[in-house]
Amino acid sequence: MTSPQVSEPKAKKPDWLWIGLCVLVGVAAIFVAWRLVLPNPDLNAMPAFWSGVLINVGTSILLAGVLFVLERRFVKETRVVVAEAAEAAATQAVEHASNANNQLGARVSELEARLNEQLAEQQRIHDEALSSLTSDASYESVFPSLKMAYELGAVSQQGLTIPAGPDAGSPRIRFVYEPAFYDDEGGGHEEQLTVQYVAERKPNEMGTPIVSTLWHAGDHPTDVFRRLMADMVRSGRGNDTKRLKIGNAFTNLALALKEAMSARRGDESWQSGGSVIELLTDGWILTENGVETRGHGIVATPPQFTPPFSASERQAWRLPDKPKWADPEVWKVAMQRGQQELPTYSPFPF
Template identity: 30%
Template sequence: MTDRQGVPVSEEPQVKVRWGAMAIVAVVGFGVSASPFVLSAKFGDQFGTQQSLLATALLNVGTAVMLVAVAFLLERVLEKRVKSVARTSAQEVVETRTKDLERANSNLGVRLDALQAQLESQVAATDAHRFAESSRLASDVSFENVAKALEHANSLGALAGGVVVVPASEQIDGPRVGFSWGPQMADDEEAGILHGQPRMRLTYVVEEKRPEHTGTPVVEVDWHADTPAAEAVAALVVEMRRRGFGAEAGSIGAPMFQHLSIAIQEAMAGRAALPGFWVRGEMYEWVWDGWAVTDRGLVSRDHGLYESGEFPEPLHSAIMRGHRRGPKEFEAGAPEGVEPKVWETAVRRAKAYHPAGSYFIGGGIGSFYTSETTPR
């Protein structure tokens, strides 16, 4: 319980009055006080006269009454003093415990602030490391740096299927190349099992079907760890020419690595929701500056997100519903200030991943390496 000031005090124990003992003491006291009068009456004045005995008795009674008054006064004073000391002690205990609690909360706040600072520092250092690895591609192109950049992006889940497609030239309507880094399932004849072989692939994205092709050809080369970047790109050019894409191969060049660096950085920034991010979802393709295709649709830095549902219905969805695939097309016009060629290319590339047409580049290689699973 607490007093009026809110200070906790202990409940006073109830004192049990012993009425029998009090009665015995009173009778004994009365008997002792009356005995001189009885003796004086029986034996004469040798025990004192009645007047002197009465005076003495009255004096004793008066003295007793004063002593009772003094004792009562002292008891009240002592009781107040004890209560005051108890209240003061209780207040001191409360204040001490309150200060201890405040000190503990303050220390906890300091520890939490320190932990928050350490967390922010650690996250910032991790982000800085990831972005440093991907930005290095623009000036130092190598198998190692490309692999690191892809691994960092895959660790964040920034690339859909572990693959990212970028323009391979300085022209927005030029050829496009996909980069992937993951295990290839290969047949081990001696062991009789399948096992993953590390493989980095450079894949030319075929958009136009040719009469000589029965389907969409896969034009790609492996980039080995000991192969310089120039040789890997030259091998892709040779393969494109061999497969009948010589004209497009003439536009393949070094800008693809600058585009790859930008694509990975913007994909990671979007995945981590860093300040200024604009990419939403897992990136399929970096179309051009400020434009990308993700698993959510067509994304623009300045014009927002065109959801995948705004594109024509995928063929497999129409079949599942038992309907014929109609001629529905994405009819949105170019946003204000966007060049027609940029808009036409962005919509065309978005349809490749959210299609009504027959070709679909999305889905990646199924498995890919991250910073934690890298075989390097």
């Protein structure tokens, strides 16, 4: 930006003839007035009257010439002052705009750098929490990691289900973070961590038992699983307690949370980034988007697990066919779990 240039009008030469004539007439009028009163000092006489008139007229004409010169000088000086003031103001405006642009650029750069630092610090905290979970199965590691994943939407609000064993057919355990909740009557609870056994319905069984236990701060993980397994026995699921492996449960929990968080943050991942419902086995998960596998993406979507309402259409309906590359046992578990967790609506409105 350049400062505006204030052009000065070209000055006209003084009209010396006019100035000289005014001076000459003024001096002549004063001289005549002086001559009128010189021989007759009587102030009441007529010559004295005209002498006063001529003095006033002569003085006025003489001042007109002098003021003409002074007025030109004053206008010239004023013009110079105005021009200098305008140029100074324009320069100051340019400098102010330049400084403002520089300061804005500095602020933007500072904000960008600060945001990147905050994001890096946030990711570092997440990574440290997840890393600690791989070697520490305490409440102090599990609770904040699961809460963090819940708040980011990396896991479903119903919790994260994992196999508590070495394969996809192992008994399934669900870790649920529940935020604080209070009703108008004063009931409710503070935020808490619940560990559930995901029971499968037996033939001719009315309903499916809910087996769960609260994990309180200070509880050792073996005490939590001991209580859970005792409830499993009371509900008739004693056989599954023999196959339940606490080490595999926490290993799979750490694996599922790490990959779910990475996908949710947009890091490089084989997962879609949808909220994870269940880890079926390594490389197989259920998300809100469907059944996902490493290397093949989404292989079955929620609508494919939704039976139609019509009875005639329901007879012809079936689950997706197994791809040639899929392991039969893993595919069977994936279809069973998908049918239970992923339908977009219930075929029975009641």
